[in-house]
Every structure is written in C-alpha cells, then in structure tokens.
Amino acid sequence: MTALARIAALYRHPVKGLTPEPLHAARLEARSAFPGDRLFAVEVGPSGFDPEAPAHISKMRFAVLARIPALARVVSGWSEASGDLTVRAPGADPLTVPLGQADGDRALEAWLTTVLGDEANAPLKVLDGRGHRFMDDPKGAVSVLNLASLRDLSERIGRPLDPLRFRANVHVEGWDPWIENDVAGRSLKLGPATLKAIKPIRRCVAVDVDPGTGERDADLVGDLMRLYGHAFCGLYLSVQTSGEIAVNDPVEWI
Numbered sequence: 519m520t521a522l523a524r525i526a527a528l529y530r531h532p533v534k535g536l537t538p539e540p541l542h543a544a545r546l547e548a549r550s551a552f553p554g555d556r557l558f559a560v561e562v563g564p565s566g567f568d569p570e571a572p573a574h575i576s577k578m579r580f581a582v583l584a585r586i587p588a589l590a591r592v593v594s595g596w597s598e599a600s601g602d603l604t605v606r607a608p609g610a611d612p613l614t615v616p617l618g619q620a621d622g623d624r625a626l627e628a629w630l631t632t633v634l635g636d637e638a639n640a641p642l643k644v645l646d647g648r649g650h651r652f653m654d655d656p657k658g659a660v661s662v663l664n665l666a667s668l669r670d671l672s673e674r675i676g677r678p679l680d681p682l683r684f685r686a687n688v689h690v691e692g693w694d695p696w697i698e699n700d701v702a703g704r705s706l707k708l709g710p711a712t713l714k715a716i717k718p719i720r721r722c723v724a725v726d727v728d729p730g731t732g733e734r735d736a737d738l739v740g741d742l743m744r745l746y747g748h749a750f751c752g753l754y755l756s757v758q759t760s761g762e763i764a765v766n767d768p769v770e771w772i
Contacts, residue, residue: 523692523769525708526665531685532596533603533617534559534652535582535589538682538729539596543764546711546757551651551659552687554598558617559652560630562586562640572650580652581630584724586637590732592630607633618646657716660755661686662698667751670695675741682729683738684721686752690769696746698753705772711761712772719752 529538534556544553561567565579578585593606596617603617603626613629615622623644631638645652653659663686672679681689688708701715726736742749 523690525688525763525765525767525769526691527681527689528763528765529682529685529687529689530554532557533594534577534580535586536592536594536605538685539594541765543762545760545762546660546708546713547760548757550757551653552661554596555687556652557647559645559647560627561643561645562638563643564641565643565645567645569645569648569650572647574653574656577652577654581634581638581642582724583727584722586634587727587734588634588637588732590727590729592633605629609633617644655719655754657756658719658754659757660688660713661719662688662690662753662755663751664693664695664698664753665689665691666693666695667698671738671741671745671751674745675738679736679738680729683725683727684719684752685724686719688763692769699748699750701753701771705758706755707768707770707772709761709763709767711757711763712759713755713757716754716756718748718750719754721749721751725751 528541528544531538532554560581562581567575581589583589591607595604601616602614604614606612610633615625626644627642630642663681663684668679668681699718702717704715706713721739725738726734728735739749
C-alpha cells in the first residue's frame, strides 16, 4: 500500500443529481456528512419522502443521472452565503432562485420540467432535507474516489474516463489501484481529520452517463464485473474527528 498520498480534489453536490462543485477546502465535522453535500433533492414523484420524519429512500425516486441522463446537461452553482441556486442548460434562459424558499423551489421545478421534457415523466418537486442528507447510501457520509483505480479501469477499457462520472467528495492521488476494496474498518487521516473506512461503493448505471453531454455512452458496471468480478469503484467513509481539509493535504492510513 502506497504510504504517500494526497487530496487531489474536493467536490460537493448541494442538489442531488446536479453539478459537482469544486472546493479548495472543506471543514469536516465528526459524525456529520460532507459540508454542503446533497442538502436538497428533486423528487420525481411522489417519492414518499416525509420531511417531518426524514429517512433514506431509493435514489431512483429522485431526479438523478441513473434515471434521467439529460440532467447532466444542467449546470448549477449554489451560493452558501445567499442560498441562491443558478442553473443553466442549452436552449434555456439561466435561472437564479432562492433555494429552499417556496417561490424559488416552484420556479426551479417549472424550469427543470421544461428543460428535461419527456425525461421528467412525473411531477418534479424540490425537497429540502432540513439536515437530512439525500445520500445514495445511508452510511455514505463522505465518498472517496481512488484516481489510480480509475486510471486502471480507463486503461483496460481503452478510453479516458472523467472522474466526475463517479460524483465523489474526495479524489485521492497516490494510492495503489483498488486498495479501497480491502480497507473496511481501517482509519485514515485526511489532513487533520480522522475518518473510518465503511465499505466500497457499489456502482450503478449513473456512471455510464457522460457528465458533459448527458449521453449514456458506456457500460462501466458491466466492465467492472467483466474485468474485476465486482461493481465497486470508490469508498464510503465516516468522520471520526473534525478538521479542515484542503486540496493537496496528505492522506495517511492509521
């Protein structure tokens, strides 16, 4: 196992299914999810989500790439300071709304319904988690992508793969390929923060969607099964001790 590794990139996804947003730094808090990540979702409904008793439900009840590939053509940006979300898409006027406020949420729903067209085959509704995070897996507080594993997969299938297909919070450079599949239960340091490896991330057809075009142009789940005998690519972590992490911080196993 390679001893020297570093954080190569950090991303948050304020609205589940919409654009990853790069960060230079982020403060991880013990027993909490990655900051600013999956705070909101857009149900393709009704989803059955109850904001008064929030609980994990299947991602396929939301507007996500696995269900609506065209969603990748929506480029979004969220201001943590103002709470405003700006969305853009080819052929549509840009829209800026106060996310989490009734008027803004209704405007976003209408805009997305027009942009997505027939792919939005049920009413869209913006959901505010109010502290609940709309994770694919209830244990997925922080997600990590090992860039060496991605390169190995890319080389074997003979085409480059954009890391953004995998929608991870932390990209790590310097690990050996696929070590993340055998580290459940181990602890590591991201900069000053301590985290615990929970389990590898089992992938679905969302990774088959090109994040730039919104086209489903691959069968990466099939490739993973054919080449490695599993559908894993990435690692879920839980935060044990708090700390401010930043791009280029060291990543060290304990």
